Amino acid sequence: MDETSAGPGAVRLVHDDDRDRYEALDGDEVVAVLAHGDEDLPAPDGESLGLRVRDLRSTVVAPDRSGIGIGSAIVRFALEDIRAQGMRVRPTCWFVRGWIERHPEYADLLESPFPQGEGSEGRA
Template identity: 40%
Template sequence: MSFLVEENPAKHRFEILVDDALAGFTAYLPRGEVRIFTHTEVRPEFQDMGVGAALVRATLDQVREQGGRLVPQCPFMRAYIERHPEYADLVFEPA
């Protein structure tokens, strides 16, 4: 099984393809350099296969490469960052 995560700026989301099929996405609201992640969804036939974790990990890596920051309003993404503190520096905390 091969994963590919790509940003879809027109839809304000990062999408994960599994063997060329859309398996899920994580949606965001753009606020300048900050993205507010609001929802992560994995299609039922791809659940319990690590697709959600692969999606969030690749999304966080791409946000880091772009020099961006984020607000993890989505409970799945927030929990992932709590379990992987190496991504905590990406979280934008308003002053």
């Protein structure tokens, strides 16, 4: 389990690989979760490219912790972990997708670039 401490509310960020998720912890309390799934990145001919893609599927922050940056902290932590592993990212989660659009320094991790006009649907 990889971990680091992060600013918002002094939460501890961890990657729980056994449960396919990143977590933000306040003591023993889970205050945010970013669920993911991994798969091989296929080549156009159907063969494996030898690369893995991490599908960031859902970000959930406890309602009483919303709006103080924990969601952003967990997304940044996940993307740094993905970068360190040499993986690509598929931002299925609308929050992650919007976050990457606002932080283009992480766009190089995308499985495929965002088409023009996409990426901001459902943004709150």
